[in-house]
Amino acid sequence: MNAELGSRPPTNRPNNLASTKRVPCPWNKSLRGRVGLHPELSDIVGFLGNNRDMTEESEGRPSHARRAKSKKPTLSPEIQKRIGRQLQDLYVGVVQQGFPDRFTELLRRLDAAEASSE
Amino acid sequence: MTDGSRRKMILAAVPRLRAFAISLTGSADRADDLVQETVLRAWTHFDSFQMGTNFNAWLFTILRNLFRSDYRKLKREVADSDGFYSQRMLSIPEQTGNVELAELRSALAELPLDQREALILIGADGRSYEEAAQICGCAVGTIKSRVNRARTRLARMLLIHGAEDFGPDAETAAVLSRDAPAP
Numbered sequence: 001m002n003a004e005l006g007s008r009p010p011t012n013r014p015n016n017l018a019s020t021k022r023v024p025c026p027w028n029k030s031l032r033g034r035v036g037l038h039p040e041l042s043d044i045v046g047f048l049g050n051n052r053d054m055t056e057e058s059e060g061r062p063s064h065a066r067r068a069k070s071k072k073p074t075l076s077p078e079i080q081k082r083i084g085r086q087l088q089d090l091y092v093g094v095v096q097q098g099f100p101d102r103f104t105e106l107l108r109r110l111d112a113a114e115a116s117s118e
Numbered sequence: 119m120t121d122g123s124r125r126k127m128i129l130a131a132v133p134r135l136r137a138f139a140i141s142l143t144g145s146a147d148r149a150d151d152l153v154q155e156t157v158l159r160a161w162t163h164f165d166s167f168q169m170g171t172n173f174n175a176w177l178f179t180i181l182r183n184l185f186r187s188d189y190r191k192l193k194r195e196v197a198d199s200d201g202f203y204s205q206r207m208l209s210i211p212e213q214t215g216n217v218e219l220a221e222l223r224s225a226l227a228e229l230p231l232d233q234r235e236a237l238i239l240i241g242a243d244g245r246s247y248e249e250a251a252q253i254c255g256c257a258v259g260t261i262k263s264r265v266n267r268a269r270t271r272l273a274r275m276l277l278i279h280g281a282e283d284f285g286p287d288a289e290t291a292a293v294l295s296r297d298a299p300a301p
Contacts, residue, residue: 091242
């Protein structure tokens with residue numbers, strides 16, 4: 001009974017409690033992934049400087065739902081931007097952490113050693 | 119020449135070197151060892167730096183090459199089948215407690231090394247393609263294609279990870295339970 005249903009979400013179908021087994025379903029995964037990401041991160045910074053073809057899309061679920069049907073998730077500009085932004089956040093976070101004293105100390109000693117050998 | 123300029127130049131580069139090293143190794147401890155090696159190498163080979171060229175990129179090149187040779191050695195000793203790097207990637211100290219950043223860290227660790235370093239240099243460190251190519255010792259076109267592949271792969275992984283981490287909402291769950299194709 002499942003075969004002919006394909007992967008299109010049913011709009012109004014009686015519950016079939018007999019088949020509660022979860023089977024991986026690529027488009028659903030990608031759809032859920034999209035829905036799960038934070039919407040507030042969507043407006044910033046082109047992903048990796050690739051700003052080509054940035055179309056202004058609202059957070060429109062219906063268009064996502066339709067597109068997410070394809071097996072390979074397409075990289076929507078907003079997803080790209082979001083990931084790019086996160087990557088930068090991650091990196092900048094580390095840069096701003098500062099660094100252990102051992103580096104200052106190491107360089108001080110190298111400098112001192114060189115001074116005394118001259 | 120001990121006016122401290124060499125010291126200052128190197129020290130100023132340490133934060134970015136660390137970020138690069140942490141992104142490569144996935145481990146703050148290993149990253150600091152790598153940065154220390156880089157600092158020592160840069161100090162002793164300072165004469166081979168060509169003034170007027172990009173000092174920071176020179177340091178990145180040293181660090182990257184050190185990492186590469188360590189990585190090769192390590193791979194010979196213990197195959198990375200136990201996911202050494204992947205696991206370590208997860209142990210980077212939390213900066214924000216942000217779930218998405220944690221996911222990104224683990225996804226990054228799953229990228230092939232070539233792609234990971236290209237992506238980090240371009241997408242996180244903000245290098246030009248030319249600088250990244252210089253640091254990685256390859257052609258600009260190679261960097262571009264690695265970045266593209268990394269980007270696609272990362273996005274795909276994150277979409278899938280995201281799906282696993284966020285529980286299905288009621289509607290999706292219903293669809294999954296009723297409509298999933300038979301295996």
